[in-house]
Every structure is written in C-alpha cells, then in structure tokens.
Ligand code: SRM
Ligand SMILES: Cc1cc2nc3c(=O)[nH]c(=O)nc-3n(C[C@H](O)[C@H](O)[C@H](O)COP(=O)(O)OP(=O)(O)OC[C@H]3O[C@@H](n4cnc5c(N)ncnc54)[C@H](O)[C@@H]3O)c2cc1C
C-alpha cells in the first residue's frame with residue numbers, strides 16, 4: 001500500500017533521498033515536497049561559479065519541473081511548513097493547509113549565522129546561502145566595494161566571485177590565518193598571498209565592531225582598532241547553524257542539530273531527518289559527501305531495509321581558480337604524531353602529512369593538490385604506510401630519484417637578488433663567476449668579491465656553488481639555526497632581505513622550513529631578524545618572544561617579576577626616589593636592590609600588579625629600563641667634569657644623550673654601554689659592548705667588551721673629537737651589529753667573526769656609510785622608542801597577560 | 815548535573831596565547847594554539863617546570879620559560895630527554911565559549 005511521505009525542505013540531501021526511493025521502489029511512497037525557497041533542488045555548491053559568471057543558474061539545477069512530474073512528486077515550492085503535530089501525524093503549511101503523513105522527513109538544512117553586531121539588520125547586509133544572496137552579489141560590478149566577514153570556505157568563494165566581477169573586496173577574518181579549520185598557518189599564508197594577488201584585501205586577526213549605515217543602508221564596516229572600510233554590500237560568512245526550530249517545536253529531540261540514530265530516525269519512529277539539520281553521534285555536517293551517505297541510509301530505512309550510517313573522513317577543496325588547496329583528516333599535533341613536510345618555495349607548494357602509528361591521519365596541501373585524492377584514500381582506508389614512508393610525500397607517481405632539496409630556497413631566488421650586501425653582488429654575478437671557473441669559495445671571493453668582506457654571505461655563495469656545480473662541489477658543513485631548518489642564521493637573514501619576507505609563516509614557507517611552525521629557538525630569531533629588517537612594516541609577534549620580552553619584566557624563580565625603571569646615565573632625583581619608595585610600599589615589594597647597572601630593581605612583584613605599578617612609576621615620569629631585553633640595557637656613567645677633579649669631559653651628560661638616543665632598540669643580544677670621564681675608568685667602560693673613555697683630546701670609542709660568561713676587554717674602534725661624532729659612531733656601530741650579528745651573539749662574538757678591521761672600514765673610514773647606518777638606526781627608533789609600560793598601564797595593551805581567565809578561589813570564598 | 819564549567823570566551827585568549835585559571839588546587843594554564851585548539855594543563859610541574867602559561871607555543875607544544883623543557887599540550891608529557899607529565903584537563907568548546915571539566919576547578923575540601 002502506498003504511504004504518504006511529507007518532506008520539509010527541497011535541498012541537496014532530501015533530493016538524494018527521493019532519487020533513491022524512486023530507483024528502488026517508485027510506488028512505495030506518495031511524496032509531497034515543501035520548500036521555503038521558491039524553487040526545487042539545485043546544486044548549492046555551484047553557487048560560486050554562478051557568482052563568478054562561469055555558470056548560469058539553469059546549469060546547476062538538479063531537479064527541474066519535468067523531473068518532479070515524471071517522478072510523481074507533488075511540489076509546494078515557496079511554501080514553508082509552519083508546524084508539525086507528531087501525535088496526530090499531520091503538518092500544517094503556512095497557508096493553513098493540513099496534510100496527514102505516514103512518514104515525515106526533515107531536510108531543512110541550516111541557517112547562516114549572523115553576528116549580532118550593531119547594524120546587522122541594515123539593508124545590504126547579507127549571508128551567502130542561496131540564489132537570492134548570489135544575485136545580490138551579482139548586482140555589483142566595477143566601482144563597487146564589498147566587505148566579507150569570514151575567511152572560511154564560503155567567505156573566500158564569495159570574495160573571489162565578486163572580485164572576478166571587478167568589485168573591490170576586503171575580507172575580514174578574526175583568526176590569525178585564513179581557513180584555520182582546514183589549513184595550518186603555512187598553507188593559510190600561501191592562500192592569502194594568492195588572494196592578495198587577485199586584488200582582494202585580506203585582514204586577519206581583525207575584530208568587527210559595528211556596521212555603519214546611512215538612510216538604513218550599509219555604508220561601511222568599523223573595526224575594533226577604529227579602521228573604517230566603506231562598502232556597498234556586506235556579506236557575513238561566519239558559519240552555519242542547523243535549522244532545528246521547527247523540529248524542536250514539534251517535540252522531537254534536538255541538541256545542536258536534530259538528533260538522529262544510525263538509521264537517520266529521530267526520537268520519533270515516524271520522523272527521519274537528513275542533511276545539515278541533523279546531529280549524529282555528536283557531529284554536525286557541512287559538506288555534501290556525508291549527506292549523500294545519509295540520504296542512502298534514510299531511503300533504505302524508509303523502505304524497511306537494514307542500513308547503517310557511519311561517519312567518514314571528509315576532505316575539503318576550495319573552488320577558487322588559482323587557489324589550489326586540499327585538506328583532509330586531522331592535522332593537529334599530537335604525542336604519537338609525526339609530520340612530513342615538503343615545501344617548494346619556487347612553485348609556492350606546501351604539503352604536510354600527519355602520521356600516527358604508521359598510518360596517515362591528515363593531509364594539507366597547497367599549490368599542487370594532484371595527489372590529494374590518493375592521500376585521502378590512504379587516510380580513509382587507514383593503510384599501513386611504513387614501507388613507503390620515505391617517499392610518501394612525493395605521491396603515487398614517485399619512482400625513486402628526487403629527494404627534498406635543501407638548496408630549494410636559494411634556487412628560487414631571482415637573478416638580481418643581492419647575495420653580498422657588503423659588495424653589492426647579485427646572484428647572477430656570483431653564478432657568472434662560478435661559470436667562468438671560480439670553483440671554490442676562495443676563488444669566488446677573489447674574482448667576484450662576494451663574501452670577501454664580513455663573510456656573512458659565505459653560506460649563500462656555497463649554496464650557489466653547490467647548485468651550479470652539482471656533485472663537483474663539496475658543501476661545507478653549516479651551523480644551522482635549529483632543527484627546523486637547513487640554513488644558518490646568516491643565510492636566513494640575507495634571504496629575509498633578498499626576498500622581502502615580512503611575516504614568520506611567510507619566512508618559513510619561502511625558506512623551506514622543515515617543521516610546520518618552528519620552535520622556541522627559531523621563532524624568536526626570525527622575529528628579531530624581521531623587527532630589524534623592516535621597522536614600521538613588520539608586525540612584531542609577541543608570542544614568538546621569550547616571556548620577559550613579552551610582558552616587559554624579568555620573571556623570577558617563583559613566578560613573580562622584577563621591575564627596573566630606566567635611570568638615564570644612572571642619574572635620579574628625589575622625586576623619582578620617592579615614587580619608587582611609594583611604589584615599593586604600596587605593592588609590598590619584598591626586595592629593593594641597586595643593580596650592577598646603576599639603577600634600582602624592585603623584585604618579587606605579582607604578575608597581576610605589573611600594570612598598576614608601572615602606572616604609578618609612569619606618573620612620576622619613569623619608563624621601562626628594559627632590563628629584560630635583547631636590546632639596549634644601560635649606559636653607566638661616572639661623575640665626570642661636573643664634579644670630579646680628574647674629569648676631562650662631561651661623561652654623565654654624554655651617557656645620558658646616548659641612552660636617550662638608544663633606549664627601546666632591539667638587538668641580537670643585550671647591549672650595554674658605559675662612559676668614563678678619564679682613563680681611571682670608574683664606569684668600567686672597558687668591559688662593555690661599547691665603552692667610551694673621555695680624554696683631553698676627545699673620546700675613545702671602545703667595542704667588544706664583556707664581563708659575563710666570557711671576560712673580554714674592549715678594543716679601540718676610533719678616537720673622535722666631538723660629542724656629536726661620538727654619538728654618531730656609537731649609533732652606527734649599534735646598527736651594524738643589529739644588522740649583522742646572529743641572534744644571541746653579543747658584539748664580541750660577532751666581531752670575532754667579521755673582524756674589527758672590517759668594522760673600521762665600514763664606519764670609521766667610510767663616513768658616508770657611518771652616516772647612513774646612524775640614520776637607519778634613528779629611523780628604526782621612530783617605531784621602537786615607545787615605552788612598553790605606558791602602553792600596557794594606560795592603553796591596556798596585552799591585558800590578557802596580566803589577569804587570570806577565571807578565578808575559582810574567590811568563588812568559594814563568597 | 816552539568817560536569818563542565820564555562821571559564822570564558824575563546825576570544826579572551828589570543829591565538830598562540832595562554833591564560834591562567836586559579837583554583838583551590840593551584841593554577842591551571844589554558845592555551846589556545848595557532849589553529850584555535852584549546853588545552854588546559856597544570857601551570858606547574860612542581861620542582862621541575864612552570865609557570866607554563868608564560869612559555870612559547872609551537873604546534874601543540876609549549877616550551878617552559880624556566881628550563882626550556884618542551885611539553886606536549888595534548889598529553890602533558892615532557893618531550894625528548896626530559897621526563898615528567900603535567901596533569902591535563904578536559905576542555906570543550908561550545909558556541910565560542912570555553913568549558914573546563916568541573917572536577918578540574920572544584921575544591922577537594924570535602925575529602
Ligand atoms: C639585576 C642584575 C643583577 C643586580 O642585581 O645587579 C642582573 C640580573 C640578571 N642578569 Fe645580569 N644582571 C645585572 C647586571 C649584569 C652585569 C653587570 C653590568 O651590566 O654591568 C653583567 C656582566 C656584564 C656583561 O653583561 O657583560 C651581567 C651578566 C649577565 C649574563 C651573562 C651575559 C653574557 O653575555 O655573558 C646573563 C645571562 C644572559 O644574558 O644570557 C645575565 C642575566 C641576568 C638575568 C636576566 C637572568 C635571567 O635571564 O633571568 C638576571 C635577572 C635576575 C632577576 O631575577 O631579576 N646577566 N648582568 C643587573 C641588572 C643591571 C641593570 O640595571 O640592567
Ligand atoms: C556557496 C556555497 C558553497 C558550498 N560549497 C560546498 C563545497 O564545495 N563542497 C561541499 O561539500 N559543500 C559545499 N557547500 C555546502 C552544501 O551546499 C550543503 O552542505 C548542502 O547543500 C546541505 O544540504 P541540505 O539538504 O542539508 O540543506 P539545503 O541544501 O540547505 O536545503 C534545505 C532546504 O530546506 C528549506 N527549508 C528550511 N526550513 C523549511 C521549512 N520550515 N519549510 C520548508 N522548507 C524549509 C530551505 O529553504 C532549503 O532550501 C556549499 C554551500 C554554499 C552555500
């Protein structure tokens with residue numbers, strides 16, 4: 001006997017159920033199909049090609065009027081079901097019609113989530129779900145602008161589709177990188193680069209605050225940081241919620257989605273549900289592959305046959321031309337998990353495989369996704385990959401031969417990239433020298449001059465020898481930055497500049513990093529190298545800094561912190577001392593100590609109290625002494641001509657001037673100075689990174705001293721006549737060290753490598769260059785000479801560092 | 815009875831950042847990784863490591879600021895040659911909120 005089946009929603013999932021029913025037993029059910037949209041089943045996935053103009057709506061229709069007629073489906077499109085009476089087994093349509101059913105199928109899909117920002121109800125704020133939304137976007141063209149909130153699959157398809165129509169599109173994404181659910185940081189970086197190449201503006205880590213309107217229509221999006229982005233249309237693509245309202249009201253069990261069992265039955269034995277509206281075993285669904293599996297099982301259940309829905313792995317591809325990416329499975333790090341990473345910087349390719357217990361559990365690929373389905377198969381089948389492990393990443397076509405190439409990053413450099421900064425020699429010039437017979441490093445030095453000065457480019461020159469001569473050249477051993485890379489510090493620094501690398505993920509991709517996101521050794525080094533190379537243009541990554549530099553205080557063994565305010569040249573005032581004393585009282589500071597750097601240390605302060613004590617000290621005019629920084633520390637001085645009978649110059653005044661110029665600067669390691677008023681050297685200038693000894697005829701500038709792990713006496717760099725020159729040489733020396741030394745090398749280590757003579761050539765003999773280096777230093781200071789304490793105490797920067805997320809010790813006390 | 819407790823919004827912790835939750839049994843560090851996964855571990859491994867919320871994160875690992883031990887956030891185990899395990903606590907993410915297993919934060923006073 002034919003039974004009555006009522007279906008709510010003519011979507012992609014319920015459409016499949018109808019197909020299976022009709023194939024198996026056309027007479028089993030008399031079907032009535034309701035759909036809120038004024039049309040039948042179409043391929044929602046292909047809305048993006050419709051948007052970009054590659055397809056028409058007609059081409060993506062799955063079931064047209066003829067099909068429904070041939071299959072005897074009664075269509076009620078443009079009509080919603082208003083309520084369900086599961087006891088009486090009837091549904092009520094919007095117009096009041098009541099229909100009885102034997103079986104009811106929910107296929108109501110999901111609703112796009114709209115963030116309730118102020119202005120979300122303005123005209124011109126839309127989601128991306130159906131044909132109507134698509135048509136709204138298709139109404140834009142040249143000269144229009146649009147904002148897309150959400151850098152996931154849908155948002156990026158919307159953005160690319162509109163950009164293809166000439167619309168000026170900005171994507172706002174709250175996370176640090178695009179498609180963070182499917183991609184890791186490295187692949188997210190490559191995707192972003194491809195979108196930017198298409199003319200799309202991408203803002204990550206951006207928080208939307210308000211949608212601004214005019215005459216009831218959207219005008220612009222306002223971000224947290226005050227930026228306003230004008231737009232004619234604002235598309236929110238921030239996620240979907242299963243459409244469960246009707247099901248909930250009809251009394252069947254609903255959690256995040258409509259609860260279904262393995263047979264797709266809801267808590268009511270006559271009601272089934274399929275598609276994005278369901279929740280099965282805790283999981284929700286947003287891609288069609290599992291929905292089609294559900295449809296198969298639901299049809300069988302309706303026909304009284306045995307079947308069971310099993311969740312499977314899903315894979316994602318983005319349908320944006322030119323953005324070739326693939327992700328499948330689970331690629332989170334884990335105890336027993338290992339990564340295999342392949343990067344080809346020249347082609348912009350990144351592949352990462354995650355392996356657990358000899359099976360592949362996850363894969364992310366960008367740029368070359370041809371092998372995606374093969375890897376996906378290995379994941380789904382849990383194939384044992386131990387035998388092919390070594391060559392796995394090269395894919396199924398691998399025949400033995402190539403291996404990962406440590407020279408890839410250098411090979412990818414353009415011919416005009418500068419290899420040797422000292423002598424202005426390009427890659428092409430080095431290669432030319434090798435080609436005419438310079439087959440050793442020394443020969444290249446002699447004929448092209450590359451690597452003949454500071455020597456920091458020797459590693460890259462060796463790479464070029466290796467690339468050009470192949471097996472005929474024996475590569476020298478390199479001291480690599482850490483286990484994440486095959487490159488030395490020098491190579492990395494040179495390439496950051498040659499390739500204009502301005503973010504950590506970018507550097508890791510372009511320089512062929514072997515891990516997906518580095519470690520505690522390479523991240524701080526990369527961060528410093530970019531801070532130094534691109535003042536003002538690089539966004540400092542505090543999360544890649546050691547805790548002291550991240551929270552601007554020194555951590556103590558018990559987890560408290562110490563606070564050292566700056567005291568320029570060791571000079572203080574009664575007011576400053578009073579403020580320090582008051583702060584010590586107010587915050588119960590257990591120890592107040594005079595440091596070896598001529599200033600005062602307040603030790604044992606609770607992390608939560610830091611912003612408050614900084615605020616108090618700041619009111620009295622004090623700023624951070626950066627006693628925690630790989631950067632400028634102190635300038636010690638003696639009393640000099642002001643008071644001392646032996647004094648030859650104003651050593652105190654000069655020290656203060658230098659500290660005023662240099663505070664706030666970051667460097668490879670800490671940088672300490674001292675200025676003594678005569679050779680008796682009461683300020684201990686001869687064991688500092690840079691020391692000045694005043695003499696009758698001027699100022700002796702001494703460099704390369706240390707009194708820590710190694711004890712080193714300074715050497716004379718130059719003697720100058722005026723204070724002004726002394727300051728200039730000091731700044732030029734600091735800049736040269738900042739640009740040249742490897743991370744965590746004090747100046748004496750760097751000098752041992754490049755030679756004092758080379759330094760003299762650079763900034764003693766070459767006055768032009770001295771000026772240039774000093775100017776570069778002052779330029780950089782424009783961006784870094786900002787008191788970090790004031791930023792945190794008064795402007796609330798990084799507030800999350802200083803307060804607990806939650807405090808349950810107080811809860812119980814109440 | 816719900817056995818998970820809301821401790822805040824996902825956005826209260828920046829990407830690659832960490833925050834502390836204070837409890838009567840000691841501090842718990844709650845990490846949010848670059849891919850927005852959230853993990854909760856004891857802030858200290860007594861006598862050995864901590865405060866872990868102050869460390870540098872890389873992948874699903876954190877490097878202890880005091881002695882450079884590296885801990886796996888998923889298991890709490892020290893990596894490499896170092897030995898020791900920090901207690902981990904179940905976390906759930908729901909609608910942008912972070913929930914922690916109630917047993918992690920409730921006092922053990924009743925024992
Ligand atoms: C506070 C102070 C000791 C004092 O009470 O006087 C101090 C305290 C620390 N020093 Fe120092 N050093 C202090 C002056 C010195 C001096 C003397 C000087 O600067 O005139 C030296 C030797 C001179 C030199 O640097 O060449 C010195 C050589 C070191 C070293 C070894 C550096 C080296 O390159 O060999 C370290 C370890 C490091 O930096 O890696 C270090 C590291 C440290 C750290 C930051 C250890 C750490 O990483 O946690 C200490 C923080 C202690 C704490 O709990 O807050 N400290 N340290 C001094 C702060 C000066 C200031 O006002 O900023
Ligand atoms: C732009 C875009 C691109 C996509 N790209 C991909 C992709 O590349 N790969 C992929 O796998 N997936 C993709 N998806 C997701 C995929 O389209 C969905 O997973 C799939 O369409 C869900 O099918 P469904 O049948 O559950 O719901 P839907 O197809 O949404 O159908 C539900 C229907 O129910 C109707 N309805 C709701 N309530 C009622 C009611 N009370 N009465 C009557 N009718 C009602 C709705 O109007 C709707 O037409 C994309 C989605 C979009 C929007």
Ligand code: SF4
Nearest residue numbers: 638644677678681682
């Ligand atoms: S260094 Fe010379 S000028 Fe300075 S205090 Fe000592 S003796 Fe006096």
Ligand code: FES
Nearest residue numbers: 420421422454455
């Ligand atoms: S950069 Fe080549 S010698 Fe200095």
